[in-house]
Amino acid sequence: MVIAIILLMGSSIIAEAYTLGSRTLMFGKVGEDVKELQIKLNQWGYSVGAPDGIYGKGTEKAIIQFQKDQGLVIDGIAGRNTINKLKAEKYIKYSVKPGDTLVKIANKFNTTVWKIKVNNNLNTDVIYVGERLNIPQSGPNTTSAYAIQSKSNYRLHITEEEMDWLTRAVYSEARGEPYKGQVAVAAVILNRVLHPRFPNTIKGVIFEPWAFTAVHDGQFWLEPKGTARQAVVDALKGWDPTGGATFYYNPAKVTSYWIYTRPVITRIGRHYFAT
Structure with missing residues (x-):
């Protein structure tokens, strides 16, 4: 009897074929409209992974970030205004x-x-x-190739050349790391630019002698692929998974033991982030 009830409940969930916009979506909702919502989020650049039709924490987090960026009410719920904005493009x-x-x-x-x-x-x-x-x-662009998103909420205003340097730095230093770890590397560079102890330009920070292994050994000039550029954009928008770190290191590749004197804030992937 219990099994029959569970199967019946499962069937009713599958049978509910809502279309996106026909109801308010929030954590715990399941259906084809949730899957369509996830596809829209991916298209906008708010990655939720493979759409599965389940409104979980990843989807809720993406909705919150989307609402922040679009000036909407931030509640993690995909109501009419949020869905209409997602469908507008x-x-x-x-x-x-x-x-x-x-x-x-x-x-x-x-x-x-x-x-x-x-x-x-x-x-x-x-x-x-x-x-x-x-x-x-979104209409023709009359500015830089990288002036494609509003920079009003960026931590720094950057040029096309600086975007290229940041993307190369993230790719060469963290291409084997999880996405959060790539954002973290970009955030460290931005934190240094804004810190009085370091050069106050992106170029100055990246090309400071012996600051980054990839610059020193030439990997910096590899052609960036994957999610490196998007990681830079997320860091520019204010995401700092490191909590304000200005240093990071991989213990397996440390060449100067001085780095161990720095207070560690967190670990992401193979990197330790410190101040």
Whole structure:
């Protein structure tokens, strides 16, 4: 009897085929509309992983961040205003032309490389002439290729060149780390720029002698891939998983034992973050 009831309840959950916007969504909700919500969040760049139709902590966290960025009421609940904002962005089809890169296309359509990759299931930055891409349409861009998101809530205002340096630093220093660890490395660089003990420019911090192993051994000049750039954007928006750290190290690769004198705040992946 108990088994029959559980099966019946499970069947009723599966049978509820809501469409996104037909009800308010919050933690614990399950359904196709939740899955559509998760797809929209991924398209906007708020990664929730593979959509599973379950409104869990990851989806709630993404909604909260989306609400913060969009100036909406921050409650972690996907109500009418939040859903309408998520559904507002439209997409166009674009055929890749000779000389195109994802950065150039993002610049042209005032969007981000991250969004283009999410909307087209791209795992690399490689694109081909004639390939048809779904492009989030926000209107033409008349500024820098990296001035594609509002910088009013950035910790620092940066140039295209500085964005490239930050992305390279994150990729070369933390490409094997979890996403949170990549954001953490970007945050440390920003923390240094804002700290009186260090150079007050991104270039000065990154290229300070012996500051970063990847700069010293040349890995810094590897072509960034994956989520490095999005990690930089999240750090610029204020996410600091380190709690204000200005140093980090991997104990397996330490060359100067002085680093062990620094008070450790937290550990993320293989890196320890300290002040």
